[in-house]
Every structure is written in C-alpha cells, then in structure tokens.
Amino acid sequence: MFVFRIHTLLGLVLALFLASAVHASEAEDLREYVDANTQRLVDKLNRERGLYDKDPEAFYRKMDEALSDFVDFRRIAARVMGRYARQTTPEQRDEFVVKFKRSLFDSYAQALVSAEEFEINVQSATINPQDSGRASVQMEVVTASGNRYPVTYSMYKTDSGQWMMENVIVEGVNIGLAFRDRFSQEMEENRGRIQAVIDGWSDAIQSLNLEQEVDKS
Numbered sequence: 001m002f003v004f005r006i007h008t009l010l011g012l013v014l015a016l017f018l019a020s021a022v023h024a025s026e027a028e029d030l031r032e033y034v035d036a037n038t039q040r041l042v043d044k045l046n047r048e049r050g051l052y053d054k055d056p057e058a059f060y061r062k063m064d065e066a067l068s069d070f071v072d073f074r075r076i077a078a079r080v081m082g083r084y085a086r087q088t089t090p091e092q093r094d095e096f097v098v099k100f101k102r103s104l105f106d107s108y109a110q111a112l113v114s115a116e117e118f119e120i121n122v123q124s125a126t127i128n129p130q131d132s133g134r135a136s137v138q139m140e141v142v143t144a145s146g147n148r149y150p151v152t153y154s155m156y157k158t159d160s161g162q163w164m165m166e167n168v169i170v171e172g173v174n175i176g177l178a179f180r181d182r183f184s185q186e187m188e189e190n191r192g193r194i195q196a197v198i199d200g201w202s203d204a205i206q207s208l209n210l211e212q213e214v215d216k217s
Contacts, residue, residue: 027125035122037070072164080179103205117144133157
C-alpha cells in the first residue's frame with residue numbers, strides 16, 4: 001500500500017511538472033505571437049500616420065486589416081452590450097459591431113497618429129491554470145519622453161486553436177467593462193430603446209473620458 005501511494009504521488013508530481021512545462025512553452029509561443037502582431041501594428045501605424053488626415057477611410061481600412069485576425073471585435077461588442085444583447089435582432093448585433101469598431105477608430109485614431117513616438121514591449125504571457133483556453137499578456141508602452149504605461153491583453157483560444165484578443169486593461173482600467181457600463185447608462189437614458197443606443201454609440205464613446213477612469217483607479 002505504501003509503495004502504491006509513493007508511485008501515485010510520483011505520478012501526480014510528474015503529471016504536474018509536464019503540465020507546467022507545456023503551459024510554459026505555450027505561454028512563450030503566445031508571447032511571441034502577440035509581440036509579432038503588436039510590432040506589426042506599431043510599424044503600420046507609424047507608416048500610416050499621415051494617411052489619417054488625408055484619407056480617414058483608407059486609414060480605417062488599413063487598421064481593420066491589421067487587427068481583424070488578432071482582435072475579436074464581435075466578441076468584445078457582444079460583451080459591451082451585455083444582457084441587452086438578448087433584446088437585439090441579428091441585424092442590430094451586426095450593426096453594433098460595425099458601429100463599435102468604427103467608434104474605437106474615431107475616438108483613438110487621431111490620438112494615436114498625433115502622439116509622440118512610442119514603443120511597446122511585450123513582457124510575458126500567462127496561461128490560465130484553470131482554463132488553458134484563456135490567457136493574459138503583460139506589456140508596457142514606453143513613450144519617447146520616458147513615460148511607461150502597463151497594458152494587459154486578455155486572450156482566448158478559438159475552436160480552431162487561434163489566440164484572439166477579447167479585452168484590454170490599461171493602467172488597471174478594464175476597458176471592456178468601462179464600455180459595458182457606458183452601454184448600460186445609455187440604455188437607461190434612452191429608456192430601453194436599443195436602436196437609439198446603437199445609433200448614438202459614437203457620440204457616447206466620444207464623451208467617455210477614459211483618462212478620468214484611469215485617474216480614479
């Protein structure tokens with residue numbers, strides 16, 4: 001009986017060790033994957049800085065091309081709608097995905113293209129020990145003046161095995177949650193008229209001051 005328990009214990013230790021090794025290897029692969037996509041986006045952004053003022057539509061198309069295989073906008077938009085998504089038609093959900101994506105570009109494109117030079121250092125990736133299909137990636141944005149901003153990507157693995165970004169946390173502020181809170185507020189102000197919220201989403205996002213949220217965190 002004692003020998004059996006020792007063998008069982010050793011087997012469990014070996015299994016845990018192997019699982020940790022697999023997670024460590026996959027985490028490094030994920031870090032490299034996110035780093036490659038991030039640097040590609042930064043390079044594209046730096047190349048296209050002047051395009052935003054000349055041709056905003058072309059700028060949006062290029063950014064969409066760069067992000068569509070890495071960011072799951074449909075999943076993020078559904079989470080922003082939260083429980084209200086059940087009240088929408090498929091057409092309204094499709095419309096909100098388009099509006100949501102465009103609102104992000106409208107709100108932040110100008111800030112990005114006019115910002116000082118910056119670099120993004122992807123530092124580490126961590127696979128969720130309770131769910132191997134979830135992970136977080138830690139990185140740091142460093143500006144030319146030396147300011148540093150911690151950023152975390154929340155990632156999930158699709159059925160096909162591809163990692164996609166589903167949320168962003170900037171300096172401790174959960175951006176997806178901030179958007180969801182805003183959507184709920186808009187639903188209250190519009191007395192549950194979800195189409196009105198979808199139609200006015202761009203204006204709602206422009207009035208959402210995330211810098212104030214960062215200061216409060």
